[in-house]
Amino acid sequence: MLWLREILAAHQFVLALVHGQAFFVLGLSIVFLARRSARLEIARGLVPLAVFGFCEALVAWSPAWSMSVSASAPSFAWSRLVVLGIGYAFLLAFAVQTWMPPERRQWEQWALGGGLLAVWLTGLIIARLDGVPSEQVWLGGEIAARYGLALPGGLLGAWGLRRQTYRTIEPERLPSVKPHLRTTGLALGFFALFGGLLGPPGPFFPAAWINQEALLQVTGIPISLLRGLCGVAITYGVVRALGVVLGEIELWLESVERMQALARERERIGRELHDGIIQSIYAAGLMLEGAQHSISREPGVAHAQLTRAIGSLNQTIQDIRRYIFDLRGEMPHDDLETGLSEMLKDFRVNTLLETEFIVEGEDTRPLGAERRQHVFQIAREALTNAARHAQARRVEVRLRYGANALQLRLSDDGVGLSALPIDKGQGLRNIRERARLLDGMLDIDTAPNKGMALILTVPYRT
Incomplete structure (x- = not known):
């Protein structure tokens, strides 16, 4: 030694x-x-x-x-x-x-x-x-x-x-x-x-x-x-x-942030159900009562009231479908592509909007369950806003797998962000917060009456 x-x-x-x-x-x-x-x-x-x-x-x-x-x-x-x-x-x-x-x-x-x-x-x-x-x-x-x-x-x-x-x-x-x-x-x-x-x-x-x-x-x-x-x-x-x-x-x-976000979303949907759907159903009921009283004396007026009531109820049905889409729980899928595909399928059935789902590249580095749920919720929030506020006829979702990050692009042909209420509401704040939790980057490309494209870039974790 x-x-x-x-x-x-x-x-x-x-x-x-x-x-x-x-x-x-x-x-x-x-x-x-x-x-x-x-x-x-x-x-x-x-x-x-x-x-x-x-x-x-x-x-x-x-x-x-x-x-x-x-x-x-x-x-x-x-x-x-x-x-x-x-x-x-x-x-x-x-x-x-x-x-x-x-x-x-x-x-x-x-x-x-x-x-x-x-x-x-x-x-x-x-x-x-x-x-x-x-x-x-x-x-x-x-x-x-x-x-x-x-x-x-x-x-x-x-x-x-x-x-x-x-x-x-x-x-x-x-x-x-x-x-x-x-x-x-x-x-x-x-x-x-x-x-x-x-x-x-x-x-x-x-x-x-x-x-x-x-x-x-x-x-x-x-x-x-x-x-x-x-x-x-x-x-x-x-x-x-x-x-x-x-x-x-x-x-x-x-987990606390997720529970708080879920509680805020449920409170918002409950408030909108009360202020929107319940009031619409109540108004349709009043129209039907009016038609009942006038159907024998003024059939033309009763017919017009019935038409308005049917239109109001159809609109209420569409609203209820959208809220059901909002209230869907976490996606159970193990891969991002399948989850987004089924989400878009439900969205098309519930909103009757034209949709297209495009996948580029191969998923060689899958996201973990926690990060995948954040991506699902961002996509859900963006689709909900497109159906509720954007007055869009068509929605495109493009998922691209890159070498160091994946990119999710959701675009519509609606009125653009400047005409939407989400820029001052909770929806866009929730999207930005989830993008931050993903260590990702969020870009929004929009113009009046030329639609909006929300681009989320999520880096892979080594």
């Missing part, structure tokens, strides 16, 4: 850079995930861990920066020491947070870490004012920060994560999250050993016997390698665990 020792010894500078890179990625990952889900308490609770990651990265990179420091070396050493202490204080604050209920985390999580940090800084100032040489203050301050902040922070965080895993995560979700949180907890525990207990050698116990130099002499492994591995493991565990949680939350939010 002598060759391995020689390789590690020759690349200590590179290992220090990798050590810093691992913790810097930890901080960046948490920041991005927290910004993505700023409303979630779990994301906000990881911010102290992100600050610790950034501070640890700066400390790990300090040997590289010290090469460019000449006259300002004392100020650089003081800055490194302060950053180290602040980072470990935030690690301790994160660890304390895992032990406290949510209602007490706002201030109590900072009390212990902030108090110990204040005591530590005060000790540095007093020692320096008392004439202790700067080198001894730097050494003693680093050892004190590692023993007093990093060591308890890592141990408390490791045990607290394990405790929170069983207390706050629902049993059915535990198998998907538990391995990643266990990885994070174990990594924090090892960091308590390699980053807290094993520091620079000092003139007192245990730093005189248990330190990073002794580890290097016994095993040949630089401490930066072990700390860097801890950083990689913490980053992996946090990102994967938070990714699982956020993924499930996004699925739940999408």
Whole structure:
């Protein structure tokens, strides 16, 4: 194993850079995930861990920066020491947070870490004012920060994560999250050993016997390698665990959005049924009553009333068919082409409009069920608007499979979008929202009295 020792010894500078890179990625990952889900308490609770990651990265990179420091070396050493202490204080604050209920985390999580940090800084100032040489203050301050902040922070965080895993995560979700949180907890525990207990050698116990130099002499492994591995493991565990949680939350939010959209659509259809169809039937009933009273005295008037009543009832039948088309449930088909074909067939029967369905290319990369339903609902909404508002005689649906995306084009020969009420209503908003959920692009090509074409482009997911 002598060759391995020689390789590690020759690349200590590179290992220090990798050590810093691992913790810097930890901080960046948490920041991005927290910004993505700023409303979630779990994301906000990881911010102290992100600050610790950034501070640890700066400390790990300090040997590289010290090469460019000449006259300002004392100020650089003081800055490194302060950053180290602040980072470990935030690690301790994160660890304390895992032990406290949510209602007490706002201030109590900072009390212990902030108090110990204040005591530590005060000790540095007093020692320096008392004439202790700067080198001894730097050494003693680093050892004190590692023993007093990093060591308890890592141990408390490791045990607290394990405790929170069983207390706050629902049993059915535990198998998907538990391995990643266990990885994070174990990594924090090892960091308590390699980053807290094993520091620079000092003139007192245990730093005189248990330190990073002794580890290097016994095993040949630089401490930066072990700390860097801890950083990689913490980053992996946090990102994967938070990714699982956020993924499930996004699925739940999408289901809520679908239920809300369905509730709004049912409310709209119910309102239109009451205001439109029921009133039309009531009016037809009044016409029939009038015809009944006048059929013996004024047959011509009665005939005209019967004709109007029949026309009104026929129109009501068409409206009811359209509402039935709107209220159809989700398409059960496994492929987009079959579902759209049957949807268009129902549309033609219910509206008596001329339709044409064209498919270009082959479906080599089928959409998932969730995305397929969004496409179905967009097509349904567009067809409904064409039948109800566009005064169209013909509707064409063109499905084209491309190399990187599929394109759905629905066009009619009606009055155009400017004459339709959907540009100010819920229909077009629903279409745009579903296109956003598909990560797709929606284009509308229209002109007065020249019809409208709705073009949906949906990229394939890799």
